[in-house]
Amino acid sequence: MEIRVQEAPFDMGAEIGRFAAGRTDMGAIVTFSGLVRDTDDGLRAMEIEHYPGMTEKALTGIAEEAQRRWSLGDVLVIHRFGALAPGEQIMMVATAAPHRADAFAAAEFLMDYLKSRAPFWKKETTAEGASWVEAREADEDALRRW
Amino acid sequence: MTLDILYFAWLRERLGLPRETVETEAATVADLVAQLVAREERYAFVFGDTTGLRVAVDQVLTDFDAPLSGAREVAFFPPMTGG
Numbered sequence: 001m002e003i004r005v006q007e008a009p010f011d012m013g014a015e016i017g018r019f020a021a022g023r024t025d026m027g028a029i030v031t032f033s034g035l036v037r038d039t040d041d042g043l044r045a046m047e048i049e050h051y052p053g054m055t056e057k058a059l060t061g062i063a064e065e066a067q068r069r070w071s072l073g074d075v076l077v078i079h080r081f082g083a084l085a086p087g088e089q090i091m092m093v094a095t096a097a098p099h100r101a102d103a104f105a106a107a108e109f110l111m112d113y114l115k116s117r118a119p120f121w122k123k124e125t126t127a128e129g130a131s132w133v134e135a136r137e138a139d140e141d142a143l144r145r146w
Numbered sequence: 147m148t149l150d151i152l153y154f155a156w157l158r159e160r161l162g163l164p165r166e167t168v169e170t171e172a173a174t175v176a177d178l179v180a181q182l183v184a185r186e187e188r189y190a191f192v193f194g195d196t197t198g199l200r201v202a203v204d205q206v207l208t209d210f211d212a213p214l215s216g217a218r219e220v221a222f223f224p225p226m227t228g229g
Contacts, residue, residue, distance in 0.1 A: 034229050058207070115229035118226060118228045132156050
C-alpha cells in the first residue's frame with residue numbers, strides 16, 4: 001500500500017506504469033483520477049487545504065478497510081494540496097486485484113470515503129470572489145451503500 | 147490539561163487563527179466548545195450551529211459528545227471535500 005499527500009504534480013501514466021510493473025498474480029488494475037473542473041463563472045484557482053498527520057492516517061485507514069473487504073494485491077492513493085489550476089490533476093487512486101470486480105469495487109469505495117472522510121477542503125476562486133466548496137448530501141449518501 | 151486546538155477552512159479564516167493552546171478541564175468536546183464560546187464573540191459565531199461542523203480528537207474523527215480525558219489535540223472543521 002502506498003499513500004502520498006503532496007503539493008507537487010504527479011505523472012499519472014508513470015504512476016500507473018510503476019504500480020503495474022512486475023505483477024504476475026494480478027489480472028486487473030483500476031485507476032481513477034480527479035481533475036480540477038472549471039466552473040460556470042470561470043474558475044481562476046483552486047486551493048486545497050488539509051490536516052497534515054490526520055490526512056495520512058485517514059487515507060491509510062480507508063485503504064486498509066478496502067483491503068479487508070476485497071481481495072486486493074495493492075492500493076495506491078495520491079492526493080495533492082495547495083494551489084491548483086483548472087485541468088490539473090488533484091488526486092488518483094489505483095487498485096490491483098486478481099479479478100476486475102474487486103478492483104472496481106475497491107476503487108469506488110476508496111473514492112466515496114476519501115471524498116467525505118479524509119480531511120481535505122477545497123476553496124474556489126472565481127471573478128466573483130473566493131468561497132469554500134460545500135459538501136454535498138449525495139457524498140454522504142454514497143457511503144451508505146457500503 | 148493542556149490541549150492544542152486546530153481550526154481548518156472557513157473556521158480558521160473566521161477565527162483568524164490556525165491553532166491555539168488552551169488550559170482546560172473540559173470533560174467532553176461539547177464542554178470545550180462551551181468554554182470557547184463563553185470566551186469571545188467570534189467563537190460564538192463559529193460554533194453557533196455545531197451540527198454543520200466536524201471534530202477530530204487526536205486526529206480521529208469523532209462527535210461532540212466524545213470525552214477528552216487523555217486527549218492532546220482537538221481539531222474543528224467543516225464537512226470534508228476531498229477527491
